Amino acid sequence: MDGKEAAGRKAIDEIHEGMTVGLGTGSTVYYFLEALAEKVSAGLSITGVTTSQRTAELAGKWHIPLQSLNNVERIDLTIDGADEVDPSLNGIKGGGGALLYEKLVAKASEKRIWIVDSKKVVKKLGAFPLPIEVVPFGWKQVEAFMTEKGYRPRLRQTPGGQPFVTDAHHYILDLHLDFIGNPKALADELDHVTGIVEHGLFVSMTDKVLIGYSDGHVGTLAKEK
């Protein structure tokens, strides 16, 4: 078992009968969905709210009941992955391009848990390129502005060399920052750039992180009360 699988399968302990559950995106969430599908087929009743087309397809295939975000009043708990997490529980998300829907679902959730393998826990964020989701119209203007700022943007592309397009039909610029000194200040700045729909900095947006190790054990990082 690798760290992703350990964390993903452990998250099932947090799910209880009757819950509305936000279903994140990615290869770690895959293991959580697999475990959830087993419970659902054994009789657990929950409603899932997905954060991407990819997760919706998996959940559909595994007969996990779904509702759209517009059709639920609240989400009890969201289980999602992350690309990097710091000790203050700030993180970078969006390596798979699902950041916008993931942030919308996270904001609608009472409680949020991230599942990661231990390699993703870092002292300072920024070695992982920070994704920003931009509108295709005039995206080069945003790219030029980010370059001016020294943020080293790169348009995300498919293996075929076409721009990667998100579920919401936007493009992604990955910012090669190396090091983010102040995540909150950067998030505030990016929140105010015209043309950026959303960014992958999630500042204080999780309550707990389940960290999976290669030997199969799972540690926890939790918000101080």
Ligand SMILES: O=C[C@H](O)[C@H](O)[C@H](O)COP(=O)(O)O
């Ligand atoms: O856009 C994708 C999401 O933010 C993922 O949760 C994140 O990239 C982690 O993915 P994985 O579990 O595949 O490493």
